[in-house]
Amino acid sequence: MAIRKKTEEPNAALKKPRRFSFETVISVMNSIGTAWVMVILVIINLDICGRLFFNYPLRGVPELVTMSIVALVFLQIAHTLKVGRLTRVEILLDVLQKRLPKLRLFCEGIYHLVGAGLLAVLFSASVPLFTGAWKIGEYAGAEGDFMLPIWPVKLIILIGCIAGCLQFLLIAARNFRQMFQSGTSGKGERP
Numbered sequence: 001m002a003i004r005k006k007t008e009e010p011n012a013a014l015k016k017p018r019r020f021s022f023e024t025v026i027s028v029m030n031s032i033g034t035a036w037v038m039v040i041l042v043i044i045n046l047d048i049c050g051r052l053f054f055n056y057p058l059r060g061v062p063e064l065v066t067m068s069i070v071a072l073v074f075l076q077i078a079h080t081l082k083v084g085r086l087t088r089v090e091i092l093l094d095v096l097q098k099r100l101p102k103l104r105l106f107c108e109g110i111y112h113l114v115g116a117g118l119l120a121v122l123f124s125a126s127v128p129l130f131t132g133a134w135k136i137g138e139y140a141g142a143e144g145d146f147m148l149p150i151w152p153v154k155l156i157i158l159i160g161c162i163a164g165c166l167q168f169l170l171i172a173a174r175n176f177r178q179m180f181q182s183g184t185s186g187k188g189e190r191p
Contacts, residue, residue, distance in 0.1 A: 022170075023082070026163055030079035033072045040068050060146030067140060067153045074160025078167040081115075105179040112172035116165045123161035130154035 044065065047058040080086050088111075096104035132138070133151040141147045 022163075022166060026078040026082060026167065029075045029160070029163060033075035036068060036072060036075070040065060060141050060148060063140040063146065063148050067148065067150070071153045071156045074157045074164075077160055078163035081164060081167040081171065102179050105175045109172045109175035109179065112168045112175060116168035116172065119161045119165040119168065123158060123165065126154065126157050126161065130158055 043058065043061055047061040051057045077086075093104050093107065096107065130151060133149075133154050138150045139147045140150055
């Protein structure tokens with residue numbers, strides 16, 4: 001009979017404490033957005049059924065859906081960038097990839113820097129809108145019927161702008177790093 005030595009659990013070395021990373025934050029934001037889409041679908045269907053079967057619609061559904069669409073865009077924009085699903089035309093980039101791959105990386109880097117700049121400008125323009133909505137208690141809907149505060153959506157816009165700007169900068173840094181790596185053909189990861 002063989003004697004076994006008591007060794008450490010094989011997965012113990014692999015178990016590291018989880019760190020809170022930017023990737024985790026944007027994944028959570030994306031998950032919240034996805035869950036919120038499902039909630040909105042249920043609310044819309046309840047409103048339709050209420051109108052159809054009981055002649056009694058849910059109050060505030062148009063306002064809730066309108067505000068939710070804006071919030072969803074900003075909750076999910078950083079993750080959309082990360083996985084390379086932001087809509088863009090790549091005809092010129094594909095031609096550059098074949099002939100001048102480093103120029104393609106440069107163009108993509110500039111594109112991502114411009115995107116970061118645009119989100120930074122949007123953030124700057126949205127701060128006064130958020131503080132104003134917070135201070136005066138701005139709401140959507142009709143007083144006494146349905147009132148929905150606007151400041152949470154304005155806050156989501158600010159958070160989404162920061163996350164999107166950071167993601168644009170991370171991708172731009174990767175583009176420029178790949179461009180300057182020696183021996184790189186530019187065929188690395190595409191955003």
